[in-house]
Amino acid sequence: MLRVLLLCKVQTVGSTQLSELLQSQQPTLRSVSVDLNNDASLLIDIPDALCERDKVKFTVHTKTTLSSFQKPEFSVPRQHEDFIWLHDTLVETEEYAGLIIPPAPPKPDFESPREKMHKLGEGEATMTKEEYTKMKQELEAEYLAVFKKTVQVHEIFLQRLSSHPILSKDRNFQIFLEYDQDLSVRRKNAKEMFGGFFKNMVKSADEVAALWPCYLSHCFKIKDSTAKAEKMTRSHKNIADDYIHISATLNSLSAEDTTASKTHLEKLSDLFEKLRKVEGRVASDQELKLTELLRYYMRDIQAAKDLLYRRARALADYESSNKALDKARLKSKDVAQAEEHQQQCLQKFDRLSESGKKELTGFKGRRVVAFRKNLIEMAELEIKHAKNNVTLLQGCIEMLKSN
C-alpha cells in the first residue's frame, strides 16, 4: 500500500517539483568532485529526473557553443542503461586505452528505503498517528536523498567527460547527448559488436600490483573506510528515528498532564522534534561529504586501475611481438610484417605510458582537490549543525528554568 503511494507521490513530484528541489539545494551540495562544469563551450547538467517503479528517467540538458552539435541547447531523456552503454563504448575504444575513463555511475538503489518502508508498514499499529506520519516523512526524505544522490552521480559522470580534452570530442558521447530517439536499439547493437571484450577479460591483480604496489592495500582500505563511514551514517539516522518516538511520547504525556509538567513536556517534545531534524541533516551531510567522497574515490581507483591494466597488456603485447620478430628473423619469413607489428606495439605502449602518466597525475591531483573541498565542507557543516543544536538546547533549558 505504502510503496504504491510513495511512488505515486514521487511521480507526481514529476519534473517541476524535483527540479525546484534540486535548485533549492546549495550548489556545494551537488557535486562531490571539483567544479567540472566551467568550460562554457560544453555545459551539461541533469535538471530533472522522474522515478517510475525504480526506473529512473534522467533529463540530460546540454548547452553548447560548439559547431559539432546541431543546436545550441537541447535536452534528451536517458535511462541508467544508456549511461552504462556510453561508458562501455568508451572503454572498448582502442584510442582511449591510455586514458582513465570516468567510472560508470552505479545503478540507482532504492533497496534501503524500500525495506524500511516495509518495516514501517508492519509496525504501524504500535505507534500513534503522529509518530507514524513523522516516520513516513523521514522515509520519504530518505527516498528523495537516494534519488538526489543517483542524479548527482550520473551528472558527474557526464561532466567528467565534457571536461576531458579528448573524451569530450567522442562521437558516441555526442550521440548520447543529442540523439533524440531511444538509444536502446543502439545499445543492443553495441553489445553484439564488442561483446564486452575488454570488460570481461580476466584482470590479473598481480600485473597491476607490479605497477602500483600499494594499489591493492589502498583499494582495500578505501573500501573499509567507506563501509565504516556508512555505518556511522546509519547510526545517526537511527538516533534521529529515536528522537521521533521520544518526541511523540512526550507529546502524549504532555496532553494528559495536568501539573506544571505539562508545559515542560510540551517544550521538550518540541525540542526533540527539532533535534531530530538536525540529526537527520548531520547524517545526510556526512553521507554526501564523506561517504560519497570515499565511494567515488573507490570507483575512480578502479578506473585508474583499468588504465594501468591496459598498459600492462600493451607491454605484454610488445614483448610477445618482440619474440615473434625474433622468430620471423630466424625463419626469414614475414620479417617486414613482424617488424611493423613490433613497431605498432611499441608505439602503443609508449603512447599508453605517456598518456597514462599524465592521466594518473591528473587523477591524483583531482583526488587531492576533491578531498580538500569535501573535508572542509563537512567540517563546516558539522560545526553549523552543532551550533544549531546548542542554540536549540539552550533555548529549551532557558524556558524550562524560567517556568
Place this chain on the structure above:
Amino acid sequence: MADTDSEVRQMHTDFEELEDAEDLFPEPAATQESGPASLPAEDIGTNSNGPRQDLLFDDDPEDLFAEATEEVSLDSPERDILLSDGPSPAITPITPPSSVITPCLGHDDMFIKSSFNEIDEEEEEEEESDSFNMHISVSDPEKVGDGMNAYMAYKVTTKTSMSLFKQNEFAVKRRFSDFLGLHSKLASKYLHVGYIVPPAPEKSIVGMTKVKVGKEDQSSNEFVEKRRSALERYLMRTVKHPILRKDPDVLQFLESSDLPRAVNTQALSSAGLLRMVNKAADAVNKMTIKMNESDSWFEEKQQHFENLDVQLRKLHISIESLVCHRKELSINTAQFAKSAAMLGNSEDHTALSRALSQLAEVEEKIDQLHQDQANADFYLFSELLGDYVRLLTAVKGVFDHRMKTWQKWQDSQLLLQKKREAEAKLQLNNKPDKLQQAKDEIKELEVKVQQGERDFEQISKTIRKEVSRFEKERVKDFKTIIVKYLESLVQSQQQMIKYWEAFLPEAKAIS
C-alpha cells in the same frame, strides 16, 4: 513483655508522626536540638514507658501532646535503648497509629479525628521550619570476600544540617541486602497505611554472579556503577519523604556503624517465596474486589496513574533504544577513525595524508564524546524513567491497599449485620446465656467496624496527601534531571564544535 515493647515502640513512631502536626508543643525545636543530658529528669530511665502510658489515659488532649514532645525527642535515651535492641523487630507488620491509641482511650474518637485534621495544615508549616537539607552519596564500591560469598560494600555518606541527626557529616558501610532490608521494613510499616514508599533497586542474580566470580571487565564495572547510582537515588528519594526520613530504621541505616544483616531479602529464601505467593494472592484478590467508589478523586487519580505508567514505559523503551544507538554510533565512529588512520598512512601525498590522520584523530575524540553522551542518556534520562515506572508500582500499591482496607471494613460490617440478625433470633428464642455472648460479640464487632471506617478514612486522607506530594516531587524531579540532561547535550555539542574547528585549518592546508 515483648508485645508491650513493640506496642510502645509503635506509639513512639506514632507520636513522632503526630508531633509534626501539633504546634501546641512547647519549643519543639529546642528539645530536638538538645543533647540527652538536657532532657527533663523524668524521661530518663529504662522504664520510661510507664509515664507515657499514664498520659494516654489523660482526658485532656492538650496535655497529652504537650508531654509527648519531650518524650519523643530523637535525642532521648529511649530511642537509643530501642535501637540497641537486637534485630529490628519491625519486620512484623505494624498496625496503623489510630488502632493502637484507640483501644487505650476507648471513648474519645472525635479527639483523634480532629487532631488528624490539623495535620493537613500543620504539615506545611512544619516542613518549612526544618527544611529539607540532606545529601546522601553512595560511593567506593569495594569487593569483600571471595567466591560465591563475596559481596560489594558501598560507602554511604550523609551530609546534612538538619537537627534530625547527631552529626553534620557521617559515613557507614552498607551492602546491597542492607538496602533491601531497609526497604522491606519501611514497606511493611508504611505501605498499608497509604504512604508511597520508594522501591529499592532490583536484584540481579546474573549481574552479581559476574562480580562475585571476579570478572574485572567492562560489563561488571558498568553493573556496579549502575547499582551504585541506583542505590544513591533510592536513598535520596527515601529521605526526601518527610515521614520516612524520621523513621528509626532509616536513621539507623544511615548512622550506625553496625547493622544486623537482613536475611529475608534473598530471592530464593523462604521469605522470598512467601512474598511471591502473597503477591500472586493479592493479584487475584484485586480482581475480585468491587469497590463502591464514593470519591471520584480516587478513580480519576488511578486512571491518571495508569495512563502515566503506559506512557512512561513507552518513553523508557525509546530512551533505551537511543542509548543503544548512541553506543553503536560511538563504536562505529571509533572504527571509522582507525580506518581513516590507516588510509592516511598509505597515502603518499603528504598534506592529504596529514589531513586524513587528523580526521582520524577528530573522529576518535568524537567517539569518546558519543560514549559519554550515551552514559548521560542512560544515567540521567533512562534511569529517571525506570525509577518512575517502579515508583508508580508503589503508587498503585497504596491504592490497592485502600481497596483492601475498604474490603476489611465492609467484611466486618457484614459480619456485624449477621451477628445482629443472629442476636435477634436468639432474643426471640430466649436463650439468655448465648444472648449475652452474642451481645458481647456484637459490641466487639461494632468497635471493629468503627475502626475499619476510621482506617479507611485515614488511608484515603493519607493517600491524598501522598499523591499531592508525589506529583510535586515528580514535577521537580523531572525538571531538574531533564535540565541536567539537556546541559549534558549542550556540553557535548560545544565540544564537538571545538574539535571540528580545530580540524578545519588542517583540511584547508591541503594543497
